[in-house]
Amino acid sequence: MSENKNQHVSYLDHPGKYKGIFAWIFATDHKRIGLLYMYAIASFFVIGAFLGLAMRIELIQPGETIMKPQTYNGIFTVHGIIMIFMVVIPGLSAVFGNFFLPIMIGAKDVAFPKLNRFSWWIFMIGSVMAVASQLLKSGPPDTGWTFYAPYSTTTGTNVIMATSAAFVLGFSSILTGLNFIVTIHQMRAPGMKFFNMPLFPWAIYATAWIQLLATPIVGITLVMLIAERLFGIGFFDPALGGDPLLYQHLFWIYSHPAVYVMILPAMGVISEVIPTFCQRRIYGYKAIALSSLAIAGVGFLVWGHHMYTSGMSEQARWFFSLLTFIVAVPSAIKVFNWLSTMYKGSIDMQPPFLYAVSFIFLFIIGGTTGLILGSVATDVQVHDTSFVVAHFHYIIFGGMGFAFFSAIHYWLPKMYGRMYNIKRATWAWGFLFVGFNLLYFPQFIIGIQGMPRRYYDYLPQFQWAQVISTVGGFIVVSGILMMISNLIAGARKGEIAPANPWHGTTLEWQIPSPPSLENFDEDIIVKENPYDYE
Amino acid sequence: MANNTSHTTEYKVLVRVLLVLMTMTFLTISVTSFNLGALSVTVALLIACFKGYMVLSYFMHLKYESLLLRILVGMVFVLFALLVLITFIDYAYR
Amino acid sequence: MSEKYHVEEHRDDEAKKLGMWLFIFTELLLFGGLFIVYSIFRFEYPKCFREGSLELSVTIGAVNTIALLISSMTVAMALTAVQKGNKKLALQLIAITLLMALLFLVNKYFEWGHKFEMGLYPGSETMKHLDRGHLLYFSLYFFMTGLHALHIIIGMVLLFICLFKVKSGNVHTKNYSFMENGALYWHLVDLIWIFLFPLMYLIS
Numbered sequence: 001m002s003e004n005k006n007q008h009v010s011y012l013d014h015p016g017k018y019k020g021i022f023a024w025i026f027a028t029d030h031k032r033i034g035l036l037y038m039y040a041i042a043s044f045f046v047i048g049a050f051l052g053l054a055m056r057i058e059l060i061q062p063g064e065t066i067m068k069p070q071t072y073n074g075i076f077t078v079h080g081i082i083m084i085f086m087v088v089i090p091g092l093s094a095v096f097g098n099f100f101l102p103i104m105i106g107a108k109d110v111a112f113p114k115l116n117r118f119s120w121w122i123f124m125i126g127s128v129m130a131v132a133s134q135l136l137k138s139g140p141p142d143t144g145w146t147f148y149a150p151y152s153t154t155t156g157t158n159v160i161m162a163t164s165a166a167f168v169l170g171f172s173s174i175l176t177g178l179n180f181i182v183t184i185h186q187m188r189a190p191g192m193k194f195f196n197m198p199l200f201p202w203a204i205y206a207t208a209w210i211q212l213l214a215t216p217i218v219g220i221t222l223v224m225l226i227a228e229r230l231f232g233i234g235f236f237d238p239a240l241g242g243d244p245l246l247y248q249h250l251f252w253i254y255s256h257p258a259v260y261v262m263i264l265p266a267m268g269v270i271s272e273v274i275p276t277f278c279q280r281r282i283y284g285y286k287a288i289a290l291s292s293l294a295i296a297g298v299g300f301l302v303w304g305h306h307m308y309t310s311g312m313s314e315q316a317r318w319f320f321s322l323l324t325f326i327v328a329v330p331s332a333i334k335v336f337n338w339l340s341t342m343y344k345g346s347i348d349m350q351p352p353f354l355y356a357v358s359f360i361f362l363f364i365i366g367g368t369t370g371l372i373l374g375s376v377a378t379d380v381q382v383h384d385t386s387f388v389v390a391h392f393h394y395i396i397f398g399g400m401g402f403a404f405f406s407a408i409h410y411w412l413p414k415m416y417g418r419m420y421n422i423k424r425a426t427w428a429w430g431f432l433f434v435g436f437n438l439l440y441f442p443q444f445i446i447g448i449q450g451m452p453r454r455y456y457d458y459l460p461q462f463q464w465a466q467v468i469s470t471v472g473g474f475i476v477v478s479g480i481l482m483m484i485s486n487l488i489a490g491a492r493k494g495e496i497a498p499a500n501p502w503h504g505t506t507l508e509w510q511i512p513s514p515p516s517l518e519n520f521d522e523d524i525i526v527k528e529n530p531y532d533y534e
Numbered sequence: 535m536a537n538n539t540s541h542t543t544e545y546k547v548l549v550r551v552l553l554v555l556m557t558m559t560f561l562t563i564s565v566t567s568f569n570l571g572a573l574s575v576t577v578a579l580l581i582a583c584f585k586g587y588m589v590l591s592y593f594m595h596l597k598y599e600s601l602l603l604r605i606l607v608g609m610v611f612v613l614f615a616l617l618v619l620i621t622f623i624d625y626a627y628r
Numbered sequence: 629m630s631e632k633y634h635v636e637e638h639r640d641d642e643a644k645k646l647g648m649w650l651f652i653f654t655e656l657l658l659f660g661g662l663f664i665v666y667s668i669f670r671f672e673y674p675k676c677f678r679e680g681s682l683e684l685s686v687t688i689g690a691v692n693t694i695a696l697l698i699s700s701m702t703v704a705m706a707l708t709a710v711q712k713g714n715k716k717l718a719l720q721l722i723a724i725t726l727l728m729a730l731l732f733l734v735n736k737y738f739e740w741g742h743k744f745e746m747g748l749y750p751g752s753e754t755m756k757h758l759d760r761g762h763l764l765y766f767s768l769y770f771f772m773t774g775l776h777a778l779h780i781i782i783g784m785v786l787l788f789i790c791l792f793k794v795k796s797g798n799v800h801t802k803n804y805s806f807m808e809n810g811a812l813y814w815h816l817v818d819l820i821w822i823f824l825f826p827l828m829y830l831i832s
Contacts, residue, residue, distance in 0.1 A: 551701065566826065582822050618663070
């Protein structure tokens with residue numbers, strides 16, 4: 001065994017069949033594919049963030065500030081399309097699922113590496129199509145990322161290109177989900193049963209099922225939308241006998257489970273980071289594992305809570321409200337388990353942990369405001385106001401976003417074999433956390449007071465909150481830029497990192513940093529308890 | 535991992551399954567030629583489900599596959615049924 | 629390890645089969661979305677749906693159903709033949725499967741052609757002036773049978789590849805994943821039609 005010690009070749013230096021840029025574009029190594037997704041998604045995130053900042057500048061005062069109303073409609077639409085379809089849905093799965101799922105279960109790659117590469121290719125193609133929808137003759141879509149009929153079937157803008165882009169991106173998501181499910185079923189190391197897997201693979205597993213089963217439904221719905229625009233098939237047009245609500249049902253049958261695609265891997269990351277930085281086994285391993293499956297399952301049945309004011313029957317409204325309250329329970333279970341893990345733990349406040357703890361804080365706010373939205377009576381007041389905007393940004397950005405930041409600060413030393421500047425990372429976190437709350441909390445308040453969402457203009461009484469919010473937006477963007485530049489500097493020329501800088505117990509910390517091409521050069525020791533700190 | 539040790543279905547079993555499927559097809563056609571109102575749809579769908587079950591079990595070998603796979607297939611159909619049912623909670627009571 | 633057949637080092641046939649089943653799940657839900665739409669509109673426009681279905685030929689529909697059922701049997705038999713090492717029979721059975729598929733598509737061509745001659749096609753003036761329920765019925769008819777026909781074509785491509793792989797000896801008694809999974813995909817196409825036929829053609 002000792003003769004292998006000097007032969008460790010990092011996956012980044014491994015001489016493969018292709019050279020230069022082709023070594024990346026034609027890569028089938030799950031680690032390279034994970035990085036490719038990360039570079040693309042980080043870029044899209046920055047673009048989406050600047051689009052958001054443009055909106056915030058426009059909203060700093062009532063009336064026209066820097067853009068016309070049609071432009072504003074186009075910007076909130078593309079901000080949504082980019083953030084939802086190109087950043088948050090693929091985000092954690094495609095980047096960290098790809099990089100770390102095989103390693104954490106003791107496998108040398110995913111089940112279908114070439115399919116994995118194909119998934120990335122079509123992700124890029126879909127992204128190019130989304131960009132094209134912004135630039136083609138008929139102008140950027142102005143429907144919102146939700147493409148509600150009948151406006152989406154009649155507006156003159158590039159709806160067909162945008163929905164086709166979403167279709168292609170969805171296909172990428174489906175294939176990734178398929179790949180991960182087979183990987184987990186077939187490629188676990190000998191001795192690693194389902195209940196010996198760490199919690200991040202469990203989260204990826206539950207997520208993969210949602211990606212697989214929910215996405216086809218929005219796929220066919222978008223095709224129906226395109227057919228409506230091209231042929232007037234009548235499904236969603238009341239004048240032709242159709243029903244606009246049917247579009248909403250079909251759209252949200254996917255898009256609600258999609259938010260669990262966003263949050264489940266995020267929760268998986270937190271379930272990894274907390275034990276490591278408290279040097280304690282996770283409290284309630286089985287409960288967290290099974291709650292992931294429960295969230296995935298029940299999450300399929302709550303979609304109507306996006307439609308309480310649309311005209312659904314009373315029975316539908318109370319059914320969806322009941323299921324919505326039920327689905328909150330497994331999420332709450334996770335929060336209690338994380339907090340219990342921290343109790344009497346040996347806490348080390350490194351950047352990954354800072355992001356994880358702020359995740360819990362922001363997720364609780366997002367989650368509880370979700371209950372206000374989930375209850376029909378209160379939802380009537382706040383539907384389509386900036387209260388909703390604040391809620392979902394707390395969950396998606398404060399939740400999934402901060403978990404992504406936690407993950408990259410946690411796993412970067414493993415991915416690149418180098419460490420970033422901890423002090424700068426901590427400052428960036430501070431800017432992000434403070435800026436985030438300034439940006440979104442005021443929007444809860446004016447939302448209840450009646451400030452509508454997706455509105456270009458507003459009454460003067462809401463301006464105080466819009467100003468604070470815009471200031472917060474600038475602080476957030478500064479934090480993002482600070483964080484990203486620190487991480488890039490660390491990855492390229494940071495100090496060499498040891499194999500296990502955080503003293504974690506899961507399999508990725510037992511191999512060198514960066515890993516070799518097939519991950520495990522020596523025999524893998526699978527422990528019954530993946531969080532064996534005692 | 536067991537490579538290609540799937541069960542081999544005998545030819546005559548497959549022929550018998552086809553005969554059952556064809557019989558069921560003709561049954562569906564004759565049942566729906568009478569006007570039994572809502573009952574026609576129900577019977578036609580039930581027969582279709584039975585035909586589907588035969589195709590899944592014998593042609594697609596589900597009968598000889600792992601319990602896991604059978605449960606997963608079942609889950610997908612249950613999910614679809616739930617989606618239809620729940621959507622109808624809206625439409626049936628409008 | 630037998631001399632005659634080369635076993636690949638990292639082969640996992642269970643994984644490939646599971647992968648195909650998972651893909652089949654996505655196809656079921658893709659069509660599922662359309663079945664949801666169908667069920668809603670049939671519920672809302674029962675008379676129009678019944679009248680619309682009278683425009684379809686039950687005979688052609690039945691012939692197509694039988695053709696697909698036979699093709700499902702022959703492709704399943706082809707797999708058995710491959711497993712038993714009977715290359716010649718396997719090739720004949722795959723060929724019959726493809727023939728049945730072609731028959732289906734030819735029938736579909738005539739069915740649709742007849743509708744087009746009547747001025748009935750998505751986006752036509754006639755369609756626009758139909759009764760609301762009739763418009764929805766025919767829109768669903770074209771959409772669902774069209775999407776299904778597309779999947780028949782995809783299935784045929786897979787089966788053609790199977791044919792060549794069996795012929796070249798690439799697929800054989802100790803390595804038949806491609807045949808098995810290609811057949812599974814074909815059965816899916818049959819499965820969808822089993823539900824589509826009564827819902828489109830047999831509304832009493």
